[in-house]
Amino acid sequence: RAVLDFEFKAPEWFEGEVWESQDPADIRDVLLLNNVSTIGMKQRPLLRSSQNISPDQLDAGVCMSDDSSSSFKAACLPSFLIIGAMKAGTGELAAWLEQSPLLRRYTNFANPNWHGEAHYFDYIRPGLIPLLFKRIDDVRARPKYESKDQLRTTHSFDKTPNYLLATEAQLEMMHRLLPSVRMIATLRNPTDRAFSQYQQECRQGFVLIGKSPAVKGRVVFARRPDWALHTAQRLGLANVSKEDFETATFPCSNDHFLAMLMGNGTGPDIDLSRSLAFRIISTGYYREQLDRVLALYPRKQLHVLLHEAFMHNPIAEMEKIEDFLGVPRMPYANMTRITDSGFIALKNVRSKADKLRYEKLSPSTREKLDRLYRPHNQGLLDFFDKEQLRKAWHISL
Ligand SMILES: Nc1ncnc2c1ncn2[C@@H]1O[C@H](COP(=O)(O)OS(=O)(=O)O)[C@@H](OP(=O)(O)O)[C@H]1O
CATH class of the missing domain: 3.40.50.300 (P-loop containing nucleotide triphosphate hydrolases)
Structure with missing residues (x-):
């Protein structure tokens, strides 16, 4: 066993006084x-x-x-x-x-x-x-x-x-x-957190936008350009190359954020089967x-x-x-x-x-995300008062 300079004892949290100081x-x-x-x-x-x-x-x-x-x-x-x-x-x-x-x-x-x-x-x-x-x-x-x-x-x-x-x-x-x-x-x-993370990924150059006709309107996440290819292939977009994408520049637009959330855009709901959308969204399942x-x-x-x-x-x-x-x-x-x-x-x-900010999240995307998060946010009522959450987050619970 190690030699201890002080008596070894599992730390106990101090519950004594709190000192006040001006300096x-x-x-x-x-x-x-x-x-x-x-x-x-x-x-x-x-x-x-x-x-x-x-x-x-x-x-x-x-x-x-x-x-x-x-x-x-x-x-x-x-x-x-x-x-x-x-x-x-x-x-x-x-x-x-x-x-x-x-x-x-x-x-x-x-x-x-x-x-x-x-x-x-x-x-x-x-x-x-x-x-x-x-x-x-x-x-x-x-x-x-x-x-x-x-x-x-x-x-x-x-x-x-x-x-x-x-x-x-x-x-x-x-x-x-x-x-x-x-x-x-x-x-x-x-x-707000989701949009903020999206802007961060965008600022770091990890958001790629489809530019050729085959991938027009697609928004994919890729720490490296060749990852975009894997993502595109997983989405069933064969025969695409990295030249089909361009790196989004900060600040990223609401349109691209929505495209990223909606996947191929065929359904009315946010498509959580896609890696970037899922990563960003699930980080808010507090x-x-x-x-x-x-x-x-x-x-x-x-x-x-x-x-x-x-x-x-x-x-x-x-x-x-x-x-x-x-x-x-x-x-x-x-x-x-x-x-x-x-x-x-x-x-x-x-x-x-x-630092320089990005544009406001569009009200319609906000509404979609708020709806998706509602049951998760309700789960926070064991931690915060309803009023407290409503006031801070401007949401219905
Ligand atoms: N004082 C104050 N007022 C308002 N907003 C503030 C403040 N401090 C931090 N922020 C915002 O918090 C965001 C960064 O959060 P983190 O430091 O947790 O980011 S990180 O996860 O470590 O990358 C980042 O959010 P975005 O502006 O959406 O990028 C900061 O602007």
């Missing part, structure tokens, strides 16, 4: 004075990289020091996760949380310089546990900790929106490794996704919020999140600005809401 610098002092760590751990386990480690020793926030280094270096498993939904302001939420001197966000596995998403649990990889530890004690892997004091007062988190789309098997793996992890899910009106998480984790480890409520009053939503995590309040009121598009954003962070 971010105070927060660290308060924690040091009170001699406690945040995010619920009274004692934070520290494993050593040179020891054999079993998965049973792991949990949210468990750290490992790098024994091959002469100075103290450690990396930690995430103490909490922003699990999704994709295109529901997860980047913004992570940026707000990162303002706290107590919280550090993960970089990517493959590229530690990319300040992005760790993607720990959205693949079933052979040998994930050795991989986790190869990374966790990798000195390049950030966030890294350079003193035990930092370990006591600072926690890491990961924002990977794909976790909300994780399969049962992936979630089981996550639960095995991080049974105490706290999770935050932010949900956006699924109709209730099913939350149920998969809650099949393994207790409800108290999950905080669910509405993106639109966050947009409207980010400080109020951040306070709820801070209470959920058990971290002290940040003085956000002094840290905000109003963006050109009228949203409240952080002064020192470039908000995604600043």
Whole structure:
């Protein structure tokens, strides 16, 4: 068994007081004075990289020091996760949380310089546990900790929106490794979310539009041009080549979005048999996704919020999140600005809401999507009041 610097104990969530502070610098002092760590751990386990480690020793926030280094270096498993939904302001939420001197966000596995998403649990990889530890004690892997004091007062988190789309098997793996992890899910009106994801795919050059007579009006998704061919062939369009398609340019039009949703356009309904439409649409089936998480984790480890409520009053939503995590309040009121598009954003962070926008979703497509999502949205009434959902999402339930 690994030698532990502190008594090893499965983390228990801290349910004590929440500290109020006007100055971010105070927060660290308060924690040091009170001699406690945040995010619920009274004692934070520290494993050593040179020891054999079993998965049973792991949990949210468990750290490992790098024994091959002469100075103290450690990396930690995430103490909490922003699990999704994709295109529901997860980047913004992570940026707000990162303002706290107590919280550090993960970089990517493959590229530690990319300040992005760790993607720990959205693949079933052979040998994930050795991989986790190869990374966790990798000195390049950030966030890294350079003193035990930092370990006591600072926690890491990961924002990977794909976790909300994780399969049962992936979630089981996550639960095995991080049974105490706290999770935050932010949900956006699924109709708006779908259009937003479509625009993202389009911005990234993954939406192809049929231009030759054989494929005129077809909209297909392809991370690479030759994939468009496979898609076209699956649709029964033989003898097409990649020259029959052109890459759509951002911003993508409502017409193409509708064509993508409707498949070959022969029926009155959205055609979910097609890969892009299905991928985009099913990402908004939030209730099913939350149920998969809650099949393994207790409800108290999950905080669910509405993106639109966050947009409207980010400080109020951040306070709820801070209470959920058990971290002290940040003085956000002094840290905000109003963006050109009228949203409240952080002064020192470039908000995604600043960037060039696309046209509004057409009312008739909105109606189709709202109808499709209605039963799924009704499933969210166990999480939100009817009025709250109606007000935020402008939908009937
Ligand atoms: N403060 C605020 N106000 C209004 N809208 C906001 C705000 N913050 C983020 N956003 C919108 O959230 C969308 C990006 O979500 P994500 O960061 O989750 O995207 S991603 O999944 O990580 O790619 C992206 O949506 P689209 O504009 O539809 O692309 C952002 O504009």
